[in-house]
Amino acid sequence: MLQLISLLVENKPGALLRVTGVLSARGYNIESLTVASTLDPELSRMSIVVDVDPSQRAQVIKQMNKLINVLQVSDLTEGPAVRRELALIRVRATPQNRAAILKEAEIFGARAVDSSVEGFAIEATGDSEKLDEFIEVMKSYGESEVTRSGLVAVSLEAKKLKLAPPVKKDLDLETKTDGVLK
Amino acid sequence: MSANLMNGARILLECLTREKVDVIFGYPGGVTLPLYDALYDHPLKHVLVRHEQNACFAAEGYARSTGKVGVCLATSGPGATNLVTALVDAMMDSIPVVAITGQVTTKLIGSDAFQEADTFGITRSCTKHNFLVKKLAELPQTIHEAFHIASTGRPGPVLVDIPKDVFQATTHYTPVSHIHLPGYKVYTEGHAGQIRRAAQLIWESSRPIVYAGGGIIAAGASEDLRELVERVDAPAVCTLMGLGGMPSGHPNFISMPGMHGSYASNMAMTETDLIIALGVRFDDRVTGRLAAFAPHAKVIHVDIDPAEIGKNRTADVPIVGDCQKVLEKLNQELRDSADQKERNEAARAGWRARVRDWMHEHPLEPEFSSDEIKPQHLMSEIDRISGGEAIVCADVGQHQMWAAQFIRFNHPRLWLNSGGLGAMGFGFPAAIGAQMANPDKLVFAIVGDGGFQMSIPELATVANQNLPVKIIVMNNGYLGMIRQWQELFYNNRLSAAELISFPDPEKLAGAYGFKGRTVEKPQHLRAALEAAVAEPGPYLLNVRVSPFENVYPMVPAGGAINEMVLAPPQPVEA
Ligand SMILES: Cc1ncc(C[n+]2csc(CCOP(=O)(O)OP(=O)(O)O)c2C)c(N)n1
Ligand SMILES: [Mg+2]
Numbered sequence: 001m002l003q004l005i006s007l008l009v010e011n012k013p014g015a016l017l018r019v020t021g022v023l024s025a026r027g028y029n030i031e032s033l034t035v036a037s038t039l040d041p042e043l044s045r046m047s048i049v050v051d052v053d054p055s056q057r058a059q060v061i062k063q064m065n066k067l068i069n070v071l072q073v074s075d076l077t078e079g080p081a082v083r084r085e086l087a088l089i090r091v092r093a094t095p096q097n098r099a100a101i102l103k104e105a106e107i108f109g110a111r112a113v114d115s116s117v118e119g120f121a122i123e124a125t126g127d128s129e130k131l132d133e134f135i136e137v138m139k140s141y142g143e144s145e146v147t148r149s150g151l152v153a154v155s156l157e158a159k160k161l162k163l164a165p166p167v168k169k170d171l172d173l174e175t176k177t178d179g180v181l182k
Numbered sequence: 183m184s185a186n187l188m189n190g191a192r193i194l195l196e197c198l199t200r201e202k203v204d205v206i207f208g209y210p211g212g213v214t215l216p217l218y219d220a221l222y223d224h225p226l227k228h229v230l231v232r233h234e235q236n237a238c239f240a241a242e243g244y245a246r247s248t249g250k251v252g253v254c255l256a257t258s259g260p261g262a263t264n265l266v267t268a269l270v271d272a273m274m275d276s277i278p279v280v281a282i283t284g285q286v287t288t289k290l291i292g293s294d295a296f297q298e299a300d301t302f303g304i305t306r307s308c309t310k311h312n313f314l315v316k317k318l319a320e321l322p323q324t325i326h327e328a329f330h331i332a333s334t335g336r337p338g339p340v341l342v343d344i345p346k347d348v349f350q351a352t353t354h355y356t357p358v359s360h361i362h363l364p365g366y367k368v369y370t371e372g373h374a375g376q377i378r379r380a381a382q383l384i385w386e387s388s389r390p391i392v393y394a395g396g397g398i399i400a401a402g403a404s405e406d407l408r409e410l411v412e413r414v415d416a417p418a419v420c421t422l423m424g425l426g427g428m429p430s431g432h433p434n435f436i437s438m439p440g441m442h443g444s445y446a447s448n449m450a451m452t453e454t455d456l457i458i459a460l461g462v463r464f465d466d467r468v469t470g471r472l473a474a475f476a477p478h479a480k481v482i483h484v485d486i487d488p489a490e491i492g493k494n495r496t497a498d499v500p501i502v503g504d505c506q507k508v509l510e511k512l513n514q515e516l517r518d519s520a521d522q523k524e525r526n527e528a529a530r531a532g533w534r535a536r537v538r539d540w541m542h543e544h545p546l547e548p549e550f551s552s553d554e555i556k557p558q559h560l561m562s563e564i565d566r567i568s569g570g571e572a573i574v575c576a577d578v579g580q581h582q583m584w585a586a587q588f589i590r591f592n593h594p595r596l597w598l599n600s601g602g603l604g605a606m607g608f609g610f611p612a613a614i615g616a617q618m619a620n621p622d623k624l625v626f627a628i629v630g631d632g633g634f635q636m637s638i639p640e641l642a643t644v645a646n647q648n649l650p651v652k653i654i655v656m657n658n659g660y661l662g663m664i665r666q667w668q669e670l671f672y673n674n675r676l677s678a679a680e681l682i683s684f685p686d687p688e689k690l691a692g693a694y695g696f697k698g699r700t701v702e703k704p705q706h707l708r709a710a711l712e713a714a715v716a717e718p719g720p721y722l723l724n725v726r727v728s729p730f731e732n733v734y735p736m737v738p739a740g741g742a743i744n745e746m747v748l749a750p751p752q753p754v755e756a
Pocket of ligand 1: 577578579580581582604605606607629630631632633634656658660661662663664
């Protein structure tokens with residue numbers, strides 16, 4: 001099954017590598033992954049779609065939680081969340097079908113973001129099934145090329161961010177520093 | 183110039199001192215030269231090993247025998263890559279180690295510079311966490327974070343990669359008092375409601391068994407484990423990683439479960455109706471075929487790592503927490519509900535009798551012969567000398583299994599072996615680390631003739647440090663465990679299993695300036711071992727044992743654990 005997880009991650013070097021590394025080492029296939037910084041520039045939000053056996057869902061979340069740079073993990077596969085994907089489609093158009101393509105885009109709530117004699121670049125957002133459909137329709141008009149963002153999601157529930165408090169290290173602060181170096 | 187203006191190398195040593203590190207195991211190289219220069223007149227003890235892999239194994243030996251963080255040090259590129267096997271080993275067995283590696287100068291990172299390797303990338307998956315320190319200002323914080331991560335929660339190895347220019351840069355050093363890792367959450371206490379449910383399940387059970395592992399040792403929960411076992415009066419098994427978690431001589435202890443576990447353990451683990459799993463991970467070497475494992479049992483699973491709970495076997499009562507803290511509360515709960523003990527006590531008495539019968543039916547008993555030394559005979563002689571008190575570091579193979587079966591341990595942190603990874607070459611360097619940490623203890627390195635030859639360079643280290651490690655080579659002339667599998671599962675087609683040209687131990691040890699000898703006759707074994715132990719320095723004892731002995735009981739790979747092969751097929755008359 002496809003599982004959608006949303007991670008809040010410290011913006012530290014290697015954080016992305018750690019997330020993808022654990023997923024691949026444990027044999028979970030990454031279907032899509034997006035990362036961008038949040039309102040707090042020190043943090044990033046990752047939305048990841050993994051293909052897992054349903055019995056492994058909890059395990060995926062637990063493994064993500066073990067990562068030290070990961071602050072919060074949510075499973076947004078179902079439940080109250082908005083899930084959206086962006087597709088950019090370049091479709092070749094002829095003088096005869098240009099109007100029809102634009103009409104079709106309008107029906108899907110998509111819009112042309114570039115236009116040339118060759119055709120259009122169209123931007124569409126929606127859930128993945130809707131985009132699949134729209135892309136199918138565009139392909140029927142002519143040669144198309146598609147770039148999809150993968151799912152991004154935002155939970156509709158405020159989930160309290162639980163963070164570990166600072167720890168006082170029981171260090172012997174009296175230890176003499178006898179070193180004077182150049 | 184202010185008194186605390188120091189370079190990065192010096193600051194690192196300062197941080198290590200504050201972490202109460204008393205010894206580091208390492209090997210120098212180009213980019214760590216500034217650090218070695220700082221070590222030159224620093225009181226911190228550095229042990230020069232002869233291969234970086236052994237620096238990390240020695241750090242593990244130190245950590246496993248003390249519970250403190252072991253520290254190793256290697257240079258960039260080849261030094262760092264040489265650590266990898268031992269880091270994975272520490273990861274698999276949850277051993278707290280901090281590995282420090284040098285890296286090429288920050289400006290050169292990414293340029294394929296001389297001795298550059300992507301240590302951060304390479305060690306990502308073999309550490310609990312790793313760091314690349316790009317600025318000197320981050321160094322103290324990072325070092326203390328590394329120690330904190332390595333030693334808390336589920337312990338493990340942490341690597342800190344430090345570029346040469348960071349060692350060389352200078353700054354005003356201010357000690358760190360707090361660290362903050364907001365995403366690092368450790369739950370130690372255990373859920374009170376679940377602990378109460380666990381106590382309830384225990385009193386309801388008729389055939390309980392305690393299944394204790396490395397988590398008991400890591401948590402220092404031996405006393406609490408013992409109390410639990412006695413309070414419930416349940417049979418108890420310790421995994422390969424948990425041996426010593428419960429005194430081997432305890433009347434409820436029925437040895438190790440799994441592939442080479444005792445008959446009683448495997449039968450009891452199959453027939454039980456309640457597994458009390460403590461700091462274990464239901465490893466495949468313990469469970470055998472998972473679908474056939476403990477088919478009638480409910481499971482209480484205590485572990486500090488939530489990801490272990492439910493990973494291989496669903497838990498009826500999952501408890502995330504530190505084994506010591508949880509057991510302390512569980513014992514309290516059992517004390518408070520002691521009136522319920524009687525409810526099922528008759529059934530449990532019957533169960534204990536059944537387990538005792540299994541023990542008598544097929545006990546783990548050493549073999550003896552008058553004309554050759556049987557491996558089991560060797561282990562029982564070492565056991566006699568140790569009396570449950572010596573530190574025993576095993577390598578990997580048949581000798582490891584016989585040592586686990588026949589050597590007893592009165593305390594935790596005496597039995598050191600590479601459990602999860604099964605890395606040959608572990609035993610001898612681990613013994614070096616253990617002996618450094620425990621100078622007054624008797625330390626045995628029990629190694630095979632194969633694994634020993636992976637560690638021979640470290641003979642120089644024991645000679646150099648005059649460490650009285652007793653190296654006992656169980657020499658069967660074969661990669662014995664390989665030979666056993668080829669005999670049993672590949673029609674005895676022995677392929678690359680024979681070890682020809684073992685060095686003369688007397689000459690070999692002699693070349694390093696200490697004593698060694700071979701013993702072949704059973705009647706000389708005891709005296710030879712006693713002489714080795716009486717020697718004030720290191721000793722290399724090569725024990726020739728019967729070459730074709732197999733480890734039994736044995737659960738064939740993929741089999742159910744109650745389907746053990748108990749003994750070799752009897753020869754049939756021609
Ligand atoms: C580094 C490494 N390589 C290979 C193996 C596979 N292996 C497991 S046991 C074994 C044989 C060990 O032989 P020896 O050291 O003589 O011990 P014995 O089994 O004879 O007691 C081998 C090759 C391993 N565990 N580790
Ligand atoms: Mg051998």
